[in-house]
Amino acid sequence: MEINERIREFVVENCLFGDTSVDLTDDTALLDSGIIDSTGVIEMVFFISETFGLEVPAEDMLPENFNSIARLSAYIEQRIPVG
Amino acid sequence: MQFGTHVLQLDVEAETNHIVTVMRQVIQQDFRRRGAVVGLSGGIDSATVLGLAVRAFGAERVLAVMMPEKASSPVSEQYALQLAEKYGVTAIKEDLTAGLAGLSCYARQDEAVRSVFSDYNPAVDKIKLVLPGDLLERGSLNVYSLSLTGADGVERRRVLPVAAYLQIVAASNMKQRSRMLMLYYHAEQRNYAVIGTANRNEHAQGFFVKYGDGGADIQPIQHLYKTQIYQLADYLGVTQEIIDRTPTTDTYSAECSQEEFYFRLPFEQMDLIWYGLDHDIPAVDVAVALQISPQQVEHVYRDLAQKNRSTEYLRAKPIMVR
Numbered sequence: 001m002e003i004n005e006r007i008r009e010f011v012v013e014n015c016l017f018g019d020t021s022v023d024l025t026d027d028t029a030l031l032d033s034g035i036i037d038s039t040g041v042i043e044m045v046f047f048i049s050e051t052f053g054l055e056v057p058a059e060d061m062l063p064e065n066f067n068s069i070a071r072l073s074a075y076i077e078q079r080i081p082v083g
Numbered sequence: 084m085q086f087g088t089h090v091l092q093l094d095v096e097a098e099t100n101h102i103v104t105v106m107r108q109v110i111q112q113d114f115r116r117r118g119a120v121v122g123l124s125g126g127i128d129s130a131t132v133l134g135l136a137v138r139a140f141g142a143e144r145v146l147a148v149m150m151p152e153k154a155s156s157p158v159s160e161q162y163a164l165q166l167a168e169k170y171g172v173t174a175i176k177e178d179l180t181a182g183l184a185g186l187s188c189y190a191r192q193d194e195a196v197r198s199v200f201s202d203y204n205p206a207v208d209k210i211k212l213v214l215p216g217d218l219l220e221r222g223s224l225n226v227y228s229l230s231l232t233g234a235d236g237v238e239r240r241r242v243l244p245v246a247a248y249l250q251i252v253a254a255s256n257m258k259q260r261s262r263m264l265m266l267y268y269h270a271e272q273r274n275y276a277v278i279g280t281a282n283r284n285e286h287a288q289g290f291f292v293k294y295g296d297g298g299a300d301i302q303p304i305q306h307l308y309k310t311q312i313y314q315l316a317d318y319l320g321v322t323q324e325i326i327d328r329t330p331t332t333d334t335y336s337a338e339c340s341q342e343e344f345y346f347r348l349p350f351e352q353m354d355l356i357w358y359g360l361d362h363d364i365p366a367v368d369v370a371v372a373l374q375i376s377p378q379q380v381e382h383v384y385r386d387l388a389q390k391n392r393s394t395e396y397l398r399a400k401p402i403m404v405r
Contacts, residue, residue, distance in 0.1 A: 031224075031389065032385075032389075034392050034393065037389075037392075037393040038224070038225040038226070038227075038389075038393055039245060039248075039249070041224050041225070041226055042226055042227070042242070042243065042244070042245045042248060043245050045226065045242065046244055046245065058215055058223070058226065058228070058242065059221075059223070061215070061223055061224045061226050062221060062222065062223055062224065063222055063224065063385065066224060
C-alpha cells in the first residue's frame, strides 16, 4: 500500500471515526479544518513511528509537515532511507 | 491612530462599575443568593475576582476558600491570606490532598508518568507538562512533552504518548473538579453563589477544566484579556506580590508557568495578537506594533484559531436531544 493510502486509512479510522463520506483528498487541510486536533497530532506521530519506523523529532512537528496527507507522505518519503 | 497596545487599555473605573452592577443583578436579583464564594489561589485572576466581589457584596458577604493540595506552592497560600486580610474577607483553608489521594488522583498520575519514565520516583522527582517554546519562530504544533527533573537537578523530556497524556490530564483535572465541589459546599451552606475566575484567554483557548474551574454561577472576568486583568487588579488594590508573580499552573510538582504549559508566549504579545485576530487586523499591522515579523503573527493567529476550535467541546453546554 502506498504511503498516502496508509495515512488516509489512519485518518479515516482514527480522526473521522470511520466516516468515509468526508471529502478527503491528499490536499485537504487536516489541521486547519479540524480533522486532526492536538491529540490527533500525537496519535499521528506514534502511527508514523509504529508503521514506518520513523521517530518524529519535536522540531519536525510543524504544520508544513502535518497539514495534509500529501505533506505527511512527502515528509515520510524524504525520511525513509533509500535502498 | 496606529494599531498598538492602547487598544487593550481599559477605563478601569467604568469597567469595575459595570462588572459589579452585573454581579449584583445576577447573584442577588436573579439567583437570590446572599453573597459570594471565591476560590482564592494566590494568583492574579482569583485575586481580582475577590476584589470585585468585595465591591459588589461587601467583605462580610464574601468567603474566600483556599484549596491547596500537595503539588501547590506554599507561597500561593501565603499570598492568598495576605490579600484576604487586606480586603477584610474571611478566608478558610480546605486541604484537598487527602481527598485527592482517596480518589487515587496521585496514583493514577504516577502510573501514567511511569509508563514514560519507568524510574520515576514521585517522592523526589518533579514533573510538569510543557509545549514547545518556539511558537513565534516556527509555528510548531501543540504536542506535549513530559518533563521530569530528578533529585540531581537533571531534566529529561519526552513527547507524551496519547494514553499517558490523557491519563495525566484526566488525573490532574480531579484537582479542579474537587475544588468546584468544595466551593459549592460552602456556597450552598451559606446560600451564596460561586464566582468563577476564568479570563478570556483561558476560556476561549480551552485552558480550563469542564465542570472544574469552569463550573461557576457567573464569570465576571471572562470577557477580559489577561493584560486587562492586571489593569483591574492594580485599580482594585491587589497586593503587589500577586501582581508581580509569574502566572503558574500550580498543578504539577515542578514549577510550571502558564506560558510553558499552554499559552506559549508572553501575555503582552499574545493579547495584542489575539486582539488583532478578533478584530480582523492585518498581521502586518500587528507585527509593526510588536516589532516582529508578519509570519510570526500568522503563526500565533493559527495557534489561537486551532486551540479555540479544538476546545469547543469544553465550552459547550450539555446538548438536549429534542
